[in-house]
Amino acid sequence: MLRGCDLMTWDANEGKRLYGRVIPAEPPMRHTVIREPIGVIAAFTPWNFPMSSPSRKVRGALAAGCSIILKAAEETPAGAVMLAQAYHDAKLPDGVLNLVFGDPGMISSYLIASQVVRAVTFTGSTPVGKHLAGLTAQHMKPAILELGGHAPVIVCDDVDPDSAALACVKGKLNNAGQICVAPTRIFVHRKDYDKFVEAFARYGANTGGACAGAEQRYRTCRK
Incomplete structure (x- = not known):
């Protein structure tokens, strides 16, 4: 938990440095990169790191200016609940961080298909990651997948x-x-x-x- 707090501070400060940049180009062309929040993030986290995994998803999204819907693992729910409570106590505006529990298949299918959700991030097994990658591809949404391996x-x-x-x-x-x-x-x-x-x-x-x-x-x- 202490490590998660330290990294939360780190992400908050890195969020201040999400600069755009100018890419060299031949005249009269000018290439400019502007970084903007992508929108609402759907995040899915596993049971084996019940505090650090949800914390990593949430703090990165918030630092980038995005709201997030976090689907945490039912096997180890307390960490995610405590994390959400901490943000609530810190006066995070309503609706910025949303925590849900329930049937993983039903929730993932619903969130990924929703027009509100603009991107997906998942940490978990490779088979589930492949399934979610297929769902996000159907709706042309970017996905960040951190998958298990051998x-x-x-x-x-x-x-x-x-x-x-x-x-x-x-x-x-x-x-x-x-x-x-x-x-x-x-x-x-x-x-x-x-x-x-x-x-x-x-x-x-x-x-x-x-x-x-x-x-x-x-x-x-x-x-």
């Missing part, structure tokens, strides 16, 4: 297996493994395989932390 790790034979195992544990178990860049496959040179496995098990014991729920634990362990 992050392989390759441990070569010229590295210290103990140090490599520690780095992999930190990457894999960060946020209890509930993070899109957590390694999903680890390839270890056969020469160091046994040492790596022993070190990984030793460093990884009791460092996983709590998952957001049973479904998230299943997804994390399945990876």
Whole structure:
């Protein structure tokens, strides 16, 4: 939360520097870029970072002069609710920040098709991102997608297996493994395989932390 507050201040100050620019051109042409708010943003955030993800969407939109409709995750709603309450307490005008919960498919289809919404931003899984990209394309609206991936790790034979195992544990178990860049496959040179496995098990014991729920634990362990 403290990091989100710091970055909120950073975005607010960067918003003051959304300058236009003049692009060199051959006379008599003149090329000028003017940055203007695009309009209402529909933002969709995941459950694994319940405060930082909504905060990042909201502060960027507000700094650019845009209103935002935030669809946060039902699995971890408290962070987004507290964020909206903080903006309300700070006297943000009504209607600038709007928070909704409900059926993701129904809400995304409704918001993306709405003439009020001018752009879409989404953080989440690749399959859902592909679906939303298709919806935005149907309505010719820009979309910013931050999607999950499969992050392989390759441990070569010229590295210290103990140090490599520690780095992999930190990457894999960060946020209890509930993070899109957590390694999903680890390839270890056969020469160091046994040492790596022993070190990984030793460093990884009791460092996983709590998952957001049973479904998230299943997804994390399945990876």
